[in-house]
Amino acid sequence: MNITTRMQRDVTVVALAGNLDSNTSPQAQQALDGILANGGKKMVVDFTALGYISSAGLRVLLATAKRLTGAGGALRLFGLNETVREVFDISGFSAILSVFATEAEALRGL
Amino acid sequence: MRPRFRMTIGADRGEVGGVTAAFARFADAHAVPDAIRRSICVVLDELLHNAVAYGFAGRAGGEVSVDAELRSDRLCVTLTDDGQPFDPLGMAAPDTALPVEARRIGGLGIHLVRQMMDDVSYRRREGRNVVTLEKRLPGGTTAGPSEEDA
Numbered sequence: 209m210n211i212t213t214r215m216q217r218d219v220t221v222v223a224l225a226g227n228l229d230s231n232t233s234p235q236a237q238q239a240l241d242g243i244l245a246n247g248g249k250k251m252v253v254d255f256t257a258l259g260y261i262s263s264a265g266l267r268v269l270l271a272t273a274k275r276l277t278g279a280g281g282a283l284r285l286f287g288l289n290e291t292v293r294e295v296f297d298i299s300g301f302s303a304i305l306s307v308f309a310t311e312a313e314a315l316r317g318l
Numbered sequence: 319m320r321p322r323f324r325m326t327i328g329a330d331r332g333e334v335g336g337v338t339a340a341f342a343r344f345a346d347a348h349a350v351p352d353a354i355r356r357s358i359c360v361v362l363d364e365l366l367h368n369a370v371a372y373g374f375a376g377r378a379g380g381e382v383s384v385d386a387e388l389r390s391d392r393l394c395v396t397l398t399d400d401g402q403p404f405d406p407l408g409m410a411a412p413d414t415a416l417p418v419e420a421r422r423i424g425g426l427g428i429h430l431v432r433q434m435m436d437d438v439s440y441r442r443r444e445g446r447n448v449v450t451l452e453k454r455l456p457g458g459t460t461a462g463p464s465e466e467d468a
Contacts, residue, residue, distance in 0.1 A: 227359065230367040231335030260356040262363040263427035291356035298433040299426055300414030 210257075211239045219250040219318055221311070225257035228265030237268045244272070249281030252314045256287035261295050273305055282306070286314040321348045321388040327366070329373070329380030329401070334366045337384055348388055354453055357434045358386075358393060364427035365397050365406070365449060373401025373447070392436075395451040404447055405440045406431065 209226035220243050228236055243251060251272070261269075273283045286308040288296065296302040308314040323344040327333035338359045345355035366382060374380035382399040411432075412425040432438055437452040 227338070229335070229338065229359070229363040230331065231338070231363075260360050262360045262367075263430060264363070264367065266426060289356075290353050291360070294357070294434065295360060295430060298414070298430055300416075303415070 209235055211236060213239070213243065216252070216315060219252055219315060220248045221252045221254060223254040223257065227259045227261070228268065229260070229262040230264040233264040233268045236265065237271070240268065240272045244275055244279075249276060249279055250318055251276060251281070252284045252286065252311065252318070254287055254311065255285055255289070255292055258287075258289070258292060260291045263299070266295070266299055266301060269301070269305065282318060284308060284314040284318060286311055323386040323388075324384065326381055326383040327370070329370045329382065331367065331370050334363060334370060337366055338362050341384070341386065344386070350388065350393065351456060354393065354455060358395065358451075358453060361431045361434055361451060362395075362397075364431050368404070368406070368427065369397070369399045369401055369447070373399055373404060375402070391455055393451075393453045393455065395453075397449045397451075398446050400446050403442050405442075406449060407438060407440050 209224060209228065209232040211225075212223045214221050222240065222243065224236065226232060240251070253269075269283070276283045284306045287310070288307060293302070296305070296307065321344070323341055325337050325340055327337060341362060342355055342359055345358070362384065366384070369382045370380070380399070380401055382397065384395065384397055386393060386395040406428045409425050409428050411429050414429070431451075435451045436454050437450075439450050441448050
């Protein structure tokens with residue numbers, strides 16, 4: 209998995225390329241933990257190049273969302289493909305995480 | 319001959335990623351639609367990770383096999399392991415309506431497996447867990463010439 213980050217004003221935009229599963233989730237968790245440790249409170253995750261996500265990846269997102277929300281921050285996602293969307297719908301994550309179609313929409317009002 | 323994918327790994331979490339990657343190459347080589355390939359990869363990750371992470375607690379060795387067969391109208395996948403008896407269909411579905419603060423992840427992987435596949439069954443046979451999965455292919459024959467099936 210390739211993880212790239214950039215700043216957009218005070219928002220950290222994290223692009224995940226590859227698959228977020230039991231194999232790659234430790235690496236993703238470490239990257240997101242690093243952003244949190246550096247004081248990042250607003251995070252937008254770009255799923256455009258993400259193939260699929262399994263429950264191990266959902267666990268990473270949930271842990272990050274809880275920590276950001278607890279710190280008065282926010283986690284937003286955009287660019288979900290059909291499979292990722294299906295996993296979000298089945299797991300109920302569509303209702304508990306903020307999902308947007310595009311980066312511009314995800315950044316709006318953040 | 320129907321296209322067939324077979325792979326066996328040891329009880330090692332580090333090997334799960336190799337199976338999903340190899341299955342993805344098999345699926346691409348046989349023009350399996352992206353969404354189907356990804357769904358199977360999610361399910362393989364869930365079940366293989368479960369098997370190697372929990373099925374062999376307290377013992378060395380252990381083996382998990384994947385056998386997938388591409389038919390003209392469906393993908394049939396069989397996972398076999400010689401770990402301790404575990405029926406994934408015996409687990410209760412998680413509450414997916416709770417708010418973010420209250421959510422727990424336990425059982426979610428198996429919930430995904432059941433929802434994303436068209437058919438899931440389990441049996442314990444000759445000291446092994448055998449999970450069979452079926453996923454229908456959209457429109458039937460995307461799997462190459464059907465006369466090969468005869």
